[in-house]
Amino acid sequence: MTNSLKSKFQKVERALRDRYGRDISTPKARRHAWWHFQLLDHAFLRTLWWNLEEIAPGVWRSNQPSPKRLNIYKKRGIVSVINLRGRNRQSPFLFEQEACAKLGLTLHNITLSARKLAPRDDILALLELFRTVECPFVMHCKSGSDRAGFASALYLAVIEGRPVAEARRQLHWKYLHLSSTDTGILDHVFDVYEAEAAQTPIELEDWLRTRYDHKALTASWKASRGEDG
Numbered sequence: 127m128t129n130s131l132k133s134k135f136q137k138v139e140r141a142l143r144d145r146y147g148r149d150i151s152t153p154k155a156r157r158h159a160w161w162h163f164q165l166l167d168h169a170f171l172r173t174l175w176w177n178l179e180e181i182a183p184g185v186w187r188s189n190q191p192s193p194k195r196l197n198i199y200k201k202r203g204i205v206s207v208i209n210l211r212g213r214n215r216q217s218p219f220l221f222e223q224e225a226c227a228k229l230g231l232t233l234h235n236i237t238l239s240a241r242k243l244a245p246r247d248d249i250l251a252l253l254e255l256f257r258t259v260e261c262p263f264v265m266h267c268k269s270g271s272d273r274a275g276f277a278s279a280l281y282l283a284v285i286e287g288r289p290v291a292e293a294r295r296q297l298h299w300k301y302l303h304l305s306s307t308d309t310g311i312l313d314h315v316f317d318v319y320e321a322e323a324a325q326t327p328i329e330l331e332d333w334l335r336t337r338y339d340h341k342a343l344t345a346s347w348k349a350s351r352g353e354d355g
Contacts, residue, residue: 147217163217177270177301182286184262187278189270190218193225199264200229206263208255210273212237234259240272241308243340250335252277256285271302272309284331290316314347
């Protein structure tokens, strides 16, 4: 596929994402939203592929669950869901919000990105949520690869006190995370932390509270790839 054709395809896909799947209040809108969820959010690919793993006792990571899968999660004892895709009026969130309400699951929403770093306050809000969320819980993004991996690494390093070298393995190709792509910016956070901590020892949470700067890290990531700021 040429770059021009790829760009046109992406524009059409974005237009469809924005136009449909934003309402489930009527039978017709619900049908449109369901197809939006299946095709544009790739839910049909996640029917059998769950990317589900327990990373610590009572703490799970996965890709975007369907309402049916949320019901299965509840039967397994999960009581809370952390949605790393944030609140948005599109089919994945609308169906998840509805299902969690019906099932009695507590839904928490934090906005992370697979290709852009979140501001410090958002990272600290996630850490605070980790300390207060009722367990067992599952955290998820769309594919369970990048945002879920980054959040899982933070959980293991900060909350569980695991070595960062171990925790960051949550960003691994076995979850379909590819550090060689734009999502490698998430790995870059840990690269910079480990380099700085090697010079002046500092705990990851303290580093996140005092030194983490998403704009500076983004600039250094681009520079390491030979990209313009």
